[in-house]
Amino acid sequence: MSAIVSLTDVSVRFGPSRAVDGVSVDVKPGEVLALVGESGSGKTTLIRAIQGLQSVTSGQITHTPASGDRPTGSDRSRGNRGVQMIFQDPTGALNPRQTIYEIVAEGLRIRKESKDEAARVARALSRAGLRPPERFFPMYPHQISGGQRQRVVIAGAMVMEPDLLLADEPVASLDASIRGEILALMLDLVGETGLSILVVTHDLGLAWNIADRVAVMYLGRIVELGPTERILGSPKHPYTRALLSVVPETTRMEQQILTGEIPDSRRIPVGCRFHPRCPLFQSGTLPDEVASRCITEDPDQLDSSATWSVACWAVAADGEPEDGSVGA
Numbered sequence: 150m151s152a153i154v155s156l157t158d159v160s161v162r163f164g165p166s167r168a169v170d171g172v173s174v175d176v177k178p179g180e181v182l183a184l185v186g187e188s189g190s191g192k193t194t195l196i197r198a199i200q201g202l203q204s205v206t207s208g209q210i211t212h213t214p215a216s217g218d219r220p221t222g223s224d225r226s227r228g229n230r231g232v233q234m235i236f237q238d239p240t241g242a243l244n245p246r247q248t249i250y251e252i253v254a255e256g257l258r259i260r261k262e263s264k265d266e267a268a269r270v271a272r273a274l275s276r277a278g279l280r281p282p283e284r285f286f287p288m289y290p291h292q293i294s295g296g297q298r299q300r301v302v303i304a305g306a307m308v309m310e311p312d313l314l315l316a317d318e319p320v321a322s323l324d325a326s327i328r329g330e331i332l333a334l335m336l337d338l339v340g341e342t343g344l345s346i347l348v349v350t351h352d353l354g355l356a357w358n359i360a361d362r363v364a365v366m367y368l369g370r371i372v373e374l375g376p377t378e379r380i381l382g383s384p385k386h387p388y389t390r391a392l393l394s395v396v397p398e399t400t401r402m403e404q405q406i407l408t409g410e411i412p413d414s415r416r417i418p419v420g421c422r423f424h425p426r427c428p429l430f431q432s433g434t435l436p437d438e439v440a441s442r443c444i445t446e447d448p449d450q451l452d453s454s455a456t457w458s459v460a461c462w463a464v465a466a467d468g469e470p471e472d473g474s475v476g477a
């Protein structure tokens with residue numbers, strides 16, 4: 150099955166900052182892929198690049214619409230109807246002076262698709278769980294709850310009938326009590342329309358609940374990628390292990406507090422970019438041959454076609470994971 154969107158060695162630089170530094174990953178039809186990693190790892194920059202809001206410095210992003218239309222290549226400046234983005238804060242994303250109808254219809258109007266507008270707006274609202282939709286048409290954002298506002302944002306994306314939804318921390322600004330229902334809605338949309346979702350989250354519990362696969366990003370690079378139950382159940386990369394060890398539900402693992410902040414993307418360490426903070430490297434227990442690679446050689450890109458892929462010299466030295474690939 151071909152990917153909805155395929156990234157090959159994508160980099161985004163802001164002057165000396167390497168915000169995204171050689172990412173290769175595919176999003177498959179109908180899958181939920183979670184992108185996790187600390188603040189500053191390049192997650193938002195990466196999804197903005199996929200949306201076409203951010204130009205890439207090098208590499209290739211190819212979107213192949215699920216409908217079988219012609220693939221679109223590197224010219225993404227016009228944006229792409231098949232890819233829609235929803236942001237973290239629904240209140241900031243909604244114009245307080247527009248009605249819910251106008252907000253949801255906006256994408257159609259920008260694209261001059263006035264045919265069946267009211268029916269399409271109604272369908273999108275109802276798909277987002279705002280029923281009966283007509284009741285919401287004349288309302289303004291301040292007249293509805295935070296959870297409903299996020300549903301309006303989702304309706305505004307769904308009205309375009311996307312095949313890929315990019316969601317940047319979609320529930321982080323919501324009350325804990327309504328997070329679950331918004332996540333359930335996103336899963337329903339996948340089930341009903343077959344769309345794919347790339348969701349950025351700090352919350353590994355959220356990834357566990359909704360994602361088919363997880364991509365772990367560190368300093369602009371995906372360092373581990375694979376099925377959720379494997380990445381979160383038996384992580385290989387020392388960075389993933391450290392991220393997971395501080396999640397309360399997974400305290401079967403020994404806690405590993407990472408020392409130091411994530412380095413500045415203007416100064417990505419040579420060798421393995423994680424080695425200055427890597428508990429395994431810092432422990433001094435790695436064989437010399439492995440340790441010297443950690444400080445001199447960048448583990449290659451992950452093999453984005455493998456089931457499970459890890460970019461770590463120590464894991465590589467330890468042997469490949471079953472039916473996986475070590476990007477080294």
Ligand SMILES: Nc1ncnc2c1ncn2[C@@H]1O[C@H](COP(=O)(O)OP(=O)(O)OP(=O)(O)O)[C@@H](O)[C@H]1O
Pocket residue numbers: 163166167168186187188189190191192193194195413414
């Ligand atoms: N417009 C910009 N100009 C300069 N540097 C930028 C710009 N946008 C992002 N960066 C830098 O790129 C790096 C990645 O930022 P990005 O916002 O993509 O990270 P993130 O993973 O989304 O973080 P968070 O979890 O905090 O949202 C950071 O070092 C950031 O300072």
Ligand SMILES: [Mg+2]
Pocket residue numbers: 192193194317
């Ligand atoms: Mg971000």
